[in-house]
Structures are given as C-alpha cells and as structure tokens.
Amino acid sequence: xxxxxxxxxxxxxxxxxxxxxxxxxxxxxxxxxxxxxxxxxxxxxxxxxxxxxxxxxxxxxxxxxxxxxxxxxxxxxxxxxxxxxxxxxxxxxxxxxxxxxxxxxxxxxxxxxxxxxxxxxxxxxxxxxxxxxxxxxxxxxxxxxxxxxxxxxxxxxxxxxxxxxxxxxxxxxxxxxxxxxxxxxxxxxxxxxxxxxxxxxxxxxxxxxxxxxxxxxxxxxxxxxxxxxxxxxxxxxxxxxxxxxxxxxxx
Numbered sequence: 001x002x003x004x005x006x007x008x009x010x011x012x013x014x015x016x017x018x019x020x021x022x023x024x025x026x027x028x029x030x031x032x033x034x035x036x037x038x039x040x041x042x043x044x045x046x047x048x049x050x051x052x053x054x055x056x057x058x059x060x061x062x063x064x065x066x067x068x069x070x071x072x073x074x075x076x077x078x079x080x081x082x083x084x085x086x087x088x089x090x091x092x093x094x095x096x097x098x099x100x101x102x103x104x105x106x107x108x109x110x111x112x113x114x115x116x117x118x119x120x121x122x123x124x125x126x127x128x129x130x131x132x133x134x135x136x137x138x139x140x141x142x143x144x145x146x147x148x149x150x151x152x153x154x155x156x157x158x159x160x161x162x163x164x165x166x167x168x169x170x171x172x173x174x175x176x177x178x179x180x181x182x183x184x185x186x187x188x189x190x191x192x193x194x195x196x197x198x199x200x201x202x203x204x205x206x207x208x209x210x211x212x213x214x215x216x217x218x219x220x221x222x223x224x225x226x227x228x229x230x231x232x233x234x235x236x237x238x239x240x241x242x243x244x245x246x247x248x249x250x251x
Contacts, residue, residue: 005076011057012050012077016042019110020086021249022078023049024094027118027176030056037089037234040242045087045249050077052094054172064174067182071100078108087249089113091234092206096184103190113196113245116203116231119184120210188217195221196248200229200236 002009013031021041023034031038031049038047052070054060061069074097078086087110090098095117102109169176195218199211208225215223224244229236 003077003080005073005080008053008059008061008073010050010053010073010077012048013038014081015039015047016045018045019249020046020048020083022074022083022086022088023047024074024088024090024097025049025052025055026092026094027179028055029091029093032056033091034089034234036238037242041245044246048077048081048083048086050074052097054175060171061175064178066175066178067096067100067184070097071104074101075105075108084108085110087111087113089115089245090117091115092118092231093179095119095206096179096182099184099187099191102193102195103187106192109193111194111196111249112191113198113248114214115198115234115241116200116206117197117210117214118180118206119182119187120206120213121181121183121185185213185217188214189219191218192220194248196245197221197223198233198241198244199223199225200231200233201225201227202229203231203233205231 001014002011004010011031015038023031023037025031025033030051034049038049041047051058053065053073078084085108088098088101090096090112092115095114096119098109098112098114098117099119102112195214197211197214197218199208201208211223211225215221226233226237226240234241
C-alpha cells in the first residue's frame with residue numbers, strides 16, 4: 001500500500017483489525033524488518049508498518065531531515081489513515097522517533113515499546129574524536145583537489161574511516177549524521193505514557209547501559225533484558241518478545 005505525504009509516497013503494510021499498533025523500524029531497515037512481529041500482532045491488532053522515508057520502497061526526503069521531521073511524518077501518516085491513538089513499537093532509529101512522539105504528543109500514544117532504542121549519545125573516547133577530526137580534515141582536502149578520481153578517493157576515505165551504516169548511507173548520509181548527533185536524553189523525563197523497554201544483553205550498537213538510563217529517566221518505564229540477544233532482540237528471542245509485548249498491551 002502507498003499514501004502520499006507532502007509529495008513523498010510512503011509504502012506501508014496495514015494488517016489485521018483491533019486497536020492499532022504502529023511499528024517503526026531501525027536505520028537501514030524497512031517494514032519488512034518487522035514482518036514476523038506484524039504476522040503475530042495482526043492476529044489481535046491492526047498493525048501499521050511504514051517504510052520510513054529513505055528506506056524500503058519510500059523515497060528519501062528532499063532535504064536533510066532530523067528526528068522531529070520523521071516524527072511529523074509519522075503523525076501525518078497516522079492522520080491520513082484515521083489513527084487517533086495507537087500503541088507504538090520503535091526499534092533502534094525507530095525508537096528515536098518514538099521518544100520524540102511520546103514526549104511531544106502523548107495524546108497520540110497509548111503505550112510504547114522501545115526495542116534496543118537509540119537516542120542517547122554514546123560515550124566517546126579521545127581516539128574517536130581524533131579519528132573523526134582526521135576524517136573531516138582529509139575529506140575537506142580531497143574535495144578541494146580537482147581530478148577525475150576525486151570520487152574514488154572519497155569512497156576510499158569513507159571505507160577507511162566511516163562505519164558500515166555511514167558507508168552505505170549514500171544520499172541519506174547527511175540525514176544520518178544529523179540524526180545520530182541529536183541527543184534525546186532531555187526528552188525522557190517528559191514521557192508520560194506507559195513504556196516498556198526491551199533490550200538484548202549482547203547489543204553492541206545501542207548497549208544495555210542506554211536501556212538502563214531510559215528505565216531510570218522515563219517516569220513510567222520498565223526494562224526487560226533478553227539474555228543472549230543482540231541489537232535485533234525482537235528476532236533473536238522472538239517468542240519471548242511477542243509474549244512480553246502482548247501481555248504489556250493487555251495490561
């Protein structure tokens with residue numbers, strides 16, 4: 001299915017009946033990333049899973065969006081589909097959107113599940129900053145040097161210094177940089193909706209200490225740690241994840 005939101009054709013899945021659940025996938029993912037969860041929850045709920053702009057079959061925004069732009073897009077998506085209020089499940093980058101959504105528009109969120117969510121600025125060592133500043137200096141120099149192989153030199157620079165997500169971001173690179181530099185921790189105390197945090201204890205992308213901070217700073221939050229699970233804990237421990245979420249939604 002598709003819906004046009006301010007000139008961006010959003011691809012999405014709409015399955016099942018009952019109280020709505022909006023699934024927000026992680027960076028580099030798509031609605032299909034949540035397909036097993038959609039299959040399960042659509043037995044008892046209406047599940048809506050969009051491909052966020054720039055992912056899956058949805059085109060990238062025409063400018064450099066931040067998390068609040070993506071949140072506004074999700075709200076418009078809900079409006080267009082007649083969803084006044086929904087449960088929200090956000091994984092990783094989708095968790096960023098969930099944090100902004102629940103803190104700014106609690107009237108639109110019944111309950112929220114944050115799964116290995118991003119949003120807290122990582123702890124950085126001095127080596128990280130040396131690497132970043134070296135990369136920026138070399139990139140600026142390469143961009144000023146004329147020649148047919150400039151793009152090739154830049155590609156090698158990205159391969160040497162950039163993360164896998166950064167190397168593969170392509171036209172979404174500026175959005176990625178803006179998003180990961182947004183520290184959403186100040187918003188956590190403003191979240192008033194019941195919030196369930198689900199984390200894999202082996203998550204290396206958004207480590208467990210981030211989940212523990214969210215548990216402490218979101219007023220009505222509880223943390224469930226899934227042993228042996230990584231960043232995609234909802235797939236690594238799928239049955240446990242579904243049972244926990246279903247019980248949370250039932251209250």
